[in-house]
Amino acid sequence: MSLSASLQAWLAAGKGATAAHLWLFQPGATGSLVAVLLFGIVVYVMIQRARAGAPMRQIHPLPGIDAIDEAIGRATEMGRPVFYSSGDTGVTDPMTIAHYPILAHVARRCARYDTRLLQPNEDPVVYTVNDSIVREAYLEAGRPEAFNPDDVWFMNNSSGYITGVWDLMQKQRPAASILYGDFYYDAIMLVEMGGLVGAVQIGATAQIPELPFFVAGCDYALIAEEMYAASAYIGHEPVLTGTVVAEDLYKFAMFVLIVVGAVWLSIVGSTPFSSFVHF
Amino acid sequence: MKKEIPLAITGLSGLMVIVGEYLRFAQNLGWLTTFNTWFQVATTVAFPIGLVSLTLVHGHNIQRKRADWGLSILMLAATYVYLAFDLVSGPANGTVMSWVYTAYISPVAATLYAMTSFLITSATFRTFRCRNREATLLVVAALFIVVAQSPLAGLISHYWGATATWIINYPSNAAFRAITLGAYLGAFATAIRILLGIERAHIGSLAK
Numbered sequence: 001m002s003l004s005a006s007l008q009a010w011l012a013a014g015k016g017a018t019a020a021h022l023w024l025f026q027p028g029a030t031g032s033l034v035a036v037l038l039f040g041i042v043v044y045v046m047i048q049r050a051r052a053g054a055p056m057r058q059i060h061p062l063p064g065i066d067a068i069d070e071a072i073g074r075a076t077e078m079g080r081p082v083f084y085s086s087g088d089t090g091v092t093d094p095m096t097i098a099h100y101p102i103l104a105h106v107a108r109r110c111a112r113y114d115t116r117l118l119q120p121n122e123d124p125v126v127y128t129v130n131d132s133i134v135r136e137a138y139l140e141a142g143r144p145e146a147f148n149p150d151d152v153w154f155m156n157n158s159s160g161y162i163t164g165v166w167d168l169m170q171k172q173r174p175a176a177s178i179l180y181g182d183f184y185y186d187a188i189m190l191v192e193m194g195g196l197v198g199a200v201q202i203g204a205t206a207q208i209p210e211l212p213f214f215v216a217g218c219d220y221a222l223i224a225e226e227m228y229a230a231s232a233y234i235g236h237e238p239v240l241t242g243t244v245v246a247e248d249l250y251k252f253a254m255f256v257l258i259v260v261g262a263v264w265l266s267i268v269g270s271t272p273f274s275s276f277v278h279f
Numbered sequence: 280m281k282k283e284i285p286l287a288i289t290g291l292s293g294l295m296v297i298v299g300e301y302l303r304f305a306q307n308l309g310w311l312t313t314f315n316t317w318f319q320v321a322t323t324v325a326f327p328i329g330l331v332s333l334t335l336v337h338g339h340n341i342q343r344k345r346a347d348w349g350l351s352i353l354m355l356a357a358t359y360v361y362l363a364f365d366l367v368s369g370p371a372n373g374t375v376m377s378w379v380y381t382a383y384i385s386p387v388a389a390t391l392y393a394m395t396s397f398l399i400t401s402a403t404f405r406t407f408r409c410r411n412r413e414a415t416l417l418v419v420a421a422l423f424i425v426v427a428q429s430p431l432a433g434l435i436s437h438y439w440g441a442t443a444t445w446i447i448n449y450p451s452n453a454a455f456r457a458i459t460l461g462a463y464l465g466a467f468a469t470a471i472r473i474l475l476g477i478e479r480a481h482i483g484s485l486a487k
Contacts, residue, residue, distance in 0.1 A: 094465075094466035216414050216417055
């Protein structure tokens with residue numbers, strides 16, 4: 001459909017929408033909307049508190065993130081590269097979005113220590129963003145000439161990526177392997193390849209079926225929400241930390257709600273929550 | 280403005296998707312469908328960039344005669360010949376492109392996928408070394424569940440299978456839901472950080 005036809009259809013649909021339809025929520029989505037709005041408010045309040053200079057609770061230590069410097073240091077001492085994978089999925093995946101600050105951190109460290117960073121990509125859009133981040137990191141470290149464009153590249157997707165990485169691992173033998181993002185069946189393959197070449201491995205994902213492979217196979221694993229909190233942990237910025245504190249507060253509220261709901265359900269037999277959720 | 284415009288576009292797009300998800304009038308207007316179409320167009324534009332990157336990397340391999348540069352020739356030849364067939368004959372069934380896909384790419388992908396079984400075995404061996412507390416817990420729980428699936432469990436105790444079912448339905452399911460809840464809240468907090476322009480790493484050099 002052409003742009004003009006799309007616009008015409010869009011306008012026609014708008015004319016067809018009666019006043020009764022306007023500003024009404026999607027059926028069954030009101031409970032979800034209220035939950036989203038409440039969480040948004042909590043995050044906003046914590047951001048404002050952080051901006052006002054209110055003391056923020058520290059994020060508990062994340063050994064997986066602390067180990068990044070150690071792993072890059074090891075690679076530097078051994079004269080071997082660092083391998084970094086941002087997962088299988090596209091740019092809209094929250095896990096892909098969460099990896100950008102980590103890649104920037106890793107690239108800055110690699111640039112500073114003059115350690116080669118190998119960053120093959122599965123998705124062309126993610127590749128363009130990653131390329132920009134790594135270039136910028138080398139520039140920030142004051143060593144733009146050390147950036148090798150051939151070290152951040154679009155490799156292929158799915159099976160092509162796995163075979164390519166396998167070959168890369170065997171030839172380059174990275175001393176550190178950082179897997180940060182959304183992985184599928186390639187998680188086990190990447191972890192095993194890293195293990196075979198003796199790399200220190202740091203794995204982070206919120207893809208639950210793949211978590212056991214990271215926990216079992218990697219030296220350090222960041223589980224689900226930890227990978228989202230890592231950018232605040234690295235940056236030590238109060239505003240970013242505020243959003244993580246908001247997340248914890250909301251989680252605590254949900255925990256209380258779950259306990260109250262469970263007790264209520266056990267005693268009364270039904271809760272008012274269920275009708276709210278489907279409202 | 281180099282920084283503000285991408286951040287404004289990001290914030291506005293995110294807000295419109297939220298409105299499109301929850302408000303009925305936006306659904307009537309087909310916002311989400313329109314956004315999805317725009318997104319597909321935008322990502323399609325990025326695909327040639329991937330092709331350019333692939334060509335440059337392998338072109339440099341050939342030019343500088345790096346290790347296995349002959350494979351780079353093969354890689355580029357396969358890519359461009361496949362592209363040419365696709366452009367000429369299209370992706371329909373019965374074309375050369377679909378034959379290449381069915382006869383070559385599918386078996387290779389299936390073979391690779393089948394190799395996961397060997398890697399899982401190797402990963403199991405690693406896991407069984409109980410390298411840390413979490414891995415030990417994982418091994419103990421896994422062994423318990425594995426034994427529960429075998430006739431051996433019935434011979435040992437009738438409660439073994441029931442206990443395994445309880446582990447799957449309660450502690451395991453509770454942990455699964457707790458991780459999911461944390462992951463979704465983390466993803467949502469990340470989304471808010473991006474919508475508000477607090478998290479800017481995704482716009483690379485423009486963030487400065």
